[in-house]
Amino acid sequence: MIYPLIERKRAGVLAALVMLLCAGCQTPVETSLPEQPTAKTPVNLSPGDTVKLSFVGASELNQSQKIRADGKLSLPLIGEVTAAGKTLVNFQNELIRLYKPQLRNSDVVVTLESGIAQVVVSGAVRKPAKLAFDRPTTVFQAIMEAGGVNEYGSLRKVHLIRVVNGAQLTQVLDLRPMMSGKAISALYVRDGDVIYVPSGMF
Numbered sequence: 001m002i003y004p005l006i007e008r009k010r011a012g013v014l015a016a017l018v019m020l021l022c023a024g025c026q027t028p029v030e031t032s033l034p035e036q037p038t039a040k041t042p043v044n045l046s047p048g049d050t051v052k053l054s055f056v057g058a059s060e061l062n063q064s065q066k067i068r069a070d071g072k073l074s075l076p077l078i079g080e081v082t083a084a085g086k087t088l089v090n091f092q093n094e095l096i097r098l099y100k101p102q103l104r105n106s107d108v109v110v111t112l113e114s115g116i117a118q119v120v121v122s123g124a125v126r127k128p129a130k131l132a133f134d135r136p137t138t139v140f141q142a143i144m145e146a147g148g149v150n151e152y153g154s155l156r157k158v159h160l161i162r163v164v165n166g167a168q169l170t171q172v173l174d175l176r177p178m179m180s181g182k183a184i185s186a187l188y189v190r191d192g193d194v195i196y197v198p199s200g201m202f
Helices: 002-023 088-099 139-145
Strands: 050-055 063-066 072-075 079-082 108-114 116-123 129-134 158-164 167-173 194-197
Touching (some): 079 088, 088 108, 116 139, 139 158, 139 194
Parallel strands (some): 116 194
Antiparallel strands (some): 050 063, 158 194
């Protein structure tokens, strides 16, 4: 009865030695990152976005429309509806409710056909520019698309300037944890955003 126990111990020690010896000769393996945001990530609709409407019970109403500058769409049977500022799911639920008195089957599927966010990235980045992104894109990704911070730049107090209800608001972000592999909440850019990367302290 003792021999099987000794054999198991020997096998365990041998396996540990093999792992230690091979550790020095293995090529580095990149740690897998969490799944990147996809089109399923909740994104607020904006003027200029093109949405596709698919009516389950009335395919003749199927269409694609670009959201106007005033944030609205002009739809059959129900007229003008505000789309901008709403998520796809919220807008879809609203349409189902509005079409309920009009259609026997009011189910409608709303998808984002194309959504471009034009963002200005300025300050201490390598390639300051006005860039266009397929959404969803994070603030950090936008900075990297502008070449990343230059030798004077700092991710400590990145300014995100956004117009909300006619007022220009600024949010200060600390993106340094991203560079050390720490997880932070992703903040997605919107059309018209300005991202300013300040210079670091000397």
